[in-house]
Amino acid sequence: MAIMYALKSSDNEIFEVEQKVIEQSETIKKMIEDGAATGEIPLQVSSKTLAKVLEWCKQRQHKTVENENDDNKGKRKKERDEDDDIKEWENKFSDELKADKDVLFDLLLASNYLDLPALLSFLCQLVADMVAGKMPEEIRRMFNIENDFTPEEEKAITAEHGWAFQP
């Protein structure tokens, strides 16, 4: 019988989760080890974001359990199929996040707060992929960033390097 824990989001929603799933978060694992986690574990994360975090953790957990049960025979083929499945799942997961940027940044903050390095790295790559190859003006518009450079400063950075000779 798996041990269950109750997580409470910042808007007071309760999530019942298996210990193994939630122990991926170093922050929560520590809370459990310290014995601070009796009853509900209150988290500074909204229910919408927490649901996403748990979706990620469950997928990860699923993957590791299956790998443990495998014997070597046919493992390679299975791995390949699994890789495809995971890719597909990750694509769906990232497409949803791309459509809703607010959730994306909440999730980034949450993965940092809950200490989930794999999720954090995945999300960082996702943001980078969204921005890659775009002009500065496009990026600013995309994320509502204010251009705080004066034209002189911008010129100064451009001049920092440039070919000393004609390539």
Added chain:
Amino acid sequence: MEDEQNSWLDFRQENMFQILTPYEERDIYDKLAEKQRGGKFHVTKSKTIVGKSSVTDLPDEILFQILTKFPAEDLHDNIRFVCKRWHKLISSGCFISQHMQQNKSQLLIVTPVLLPCENRQVKQLEKHVKALDFNLNTAPIPRMAQQILSSFNGLILIHDREHRRQLHVVNLANKFSVTLPSCPSACEHVGCGTAITLDPSTSEYKIVHMFADGFGLEIFTLGCPDKAWKRIRGPFRVPEERPFNVEKFRWENPVCINGQFLHWSVGSDEYIVSMNISNEKWRRIHLPGNDRYRYRYDLLDIEGNLALFYKVSNTQIDVWVLEDYEKQGWIQRYSIMSESRIHGTRSLPEFRKLHAVTALEDGHLIMFRHQRGKHDLNDCYCLYDIKQRELKRSRMKIKRKTKFIHHKSSLLVCSRNEKLADKDLKVTV
């Protein structure tokens, strides 16, 4: 407001030019790790994540991580112009070194083109498809990469085609460049050996050049005040010591391990000659094993270790790795035997005709050139997968005299004083 402006400019001044070494990097890492340990949760814990966050709400640590995922070219051309905060992060030495560590190296394929003379095409190897063939990335690589001789930490050494005695050190991503004075040997850089190295004890990047051992090894230190090549004696004290025929032997680019240890094969069946760039001292490293045909070997850098591919017979290649430079400790890692299956051909290539040219996929895939008749324009290549223990013939058509150079793009820059002084010296391509 003015203060803020000034401090920002000061920051830029301080961080514009710097040379980073593994030692400095470690120092910076420790600081970063400490900061993360101490402050990581503090940043977000103080604030409830309630939704509608934007990129400006992200703490520096997360933004830092996101920015390290970009290619150096993109960071230099676009990303650093977004806002001051991003620019400040990208310009920091800590960022430059972390970015360099995270980025994987790419393989540049430098193929000769017959006309015009000595012209070379550069293609970038992106990934292998089913281990048999390659996707060639056709993204434009600056044409000056055509004359690439060596690459390390994003800096490449190129040969000036017009002024044939001239060498330049260039970073293709941020367009940093330095022109080196002509070598004392007045070498025109055809049939000589060069490499970019890093001396971890002084944090200096050094260019080594070997034209003839009688003349000695020439070393140029980037950022040195006298801007002159230094000459140290060759590996042999007297001409009679040379294991090779001086008329026929040409020094090639050394196999450079971690930018610090240089290894040359000198046609000897007993030893190779090596140098630690930190103390600039020669030493002989004895070849492993006791067989008669020990001269039949190739040297390769596999993930920061010197590997020796010893062709025991036509059906066996032993792979040795140098574990300890000082103690000369070799260890045999594995053997490639001819029962390894081969695809795409009926017959196995004779192993003696295979030359290990480069390692791919974190050292799990070894690329061999299969020597064929002199009249073939293309060389044939085989790939050996270490995990699957399979030797496969590649379908790639690669011209003769093609060079493979591992290149990692970075935002590294060196001393400001090294900027081109003489405007008349231009590289024309």
